[in-house]
Amino acid sequence: MNQPVQFTLVRHGETIWNREMRLQGSKDIPLSETGLAQAERVAARLSRETFHVLYTSRLLRAHKTGETIAAAVGVPHHVQDDLRERHFGEFEGCTRQEILDRYPDFWTTGFSHDAPGVESFEALSARAYRAINLIADQHPGEHVVLVSHGGTINAFLHAITDGRLGSGISKLGNTSITRVLRDADGSWQVLEIGCTAHLES
Template structure:
């Protein structure tokens, strides 16, 4: 089984500002969320924790790995989508210029923008690599909302993921790869561990 966790909150998340490949650290709230998800998952039998190298995911993963007592490895393929010159823009600023920007299959000519298809291929490749390296093991992956949703979209034929569900900070999603190589989505975006926060 693969457990997918989105990183904790950053100030830019709160401002609805696009982070992409920018290395924005966790806010105080994000650090508390990382602690909450670490406590929530610490009794589960994970073999290893992987994360993006970006500090918001890395720090969240570090806390989860420490609580679970397992190794933490970094895989750059798990990083967030690169949004090129749109990084730092607010959601409203982007939608004013590019309506339906986040929908799968949308094509926009933005310098430095990684296409949705490129992101989905990269995310799928990274998760498949992890599963191949740890066959039959429970692994935990801490990544980013766009990256996790692109992966969910690719393995479910669009039933889950981009344009379908929003992943809150430190939300937990779970998938399993079947013997025939297909994937089953077990749950998406659970945030029970955050209580009313």
């Protein structure tokens, strides 16, 4: 841990369920036509930079976004399963409003529910933190692209900032870019959050 590691964290492109505000979680929903176009645009933007390797979640929406970026920037594409989205059990497939009608506090960071299969926020945050630190350990001095999910990236930001940023605070749109740096001493810096300038031109 004697060299800094830079990460460019990218949320996956849009899916139909994103558009419907339907909770995806572990469901393997593919990119929509809009999502495929967003992936091409973020890939074109990142192709102007130098990277060494790319990691994605195994879920299709992140994997396809990552595949598109990896081809554009010319780096190896690896799957890290712990980059997957939070598992929401019985809530997966429900719209945001359907969930809020039953549990008004559902989207707060500390909300917990005893339904089978619902991964706690604490478990998600720990999983994301552990996975990204492991990747950093394997790539000292390099610039890593990491394509994951809004909940997972925000839970990681929550972990490295003691809750000052991330879940409940930071807005991450589809294919948004977030930059972080792990310094040589193992501490983390947040450089940029949720940039979608590539979708605006």
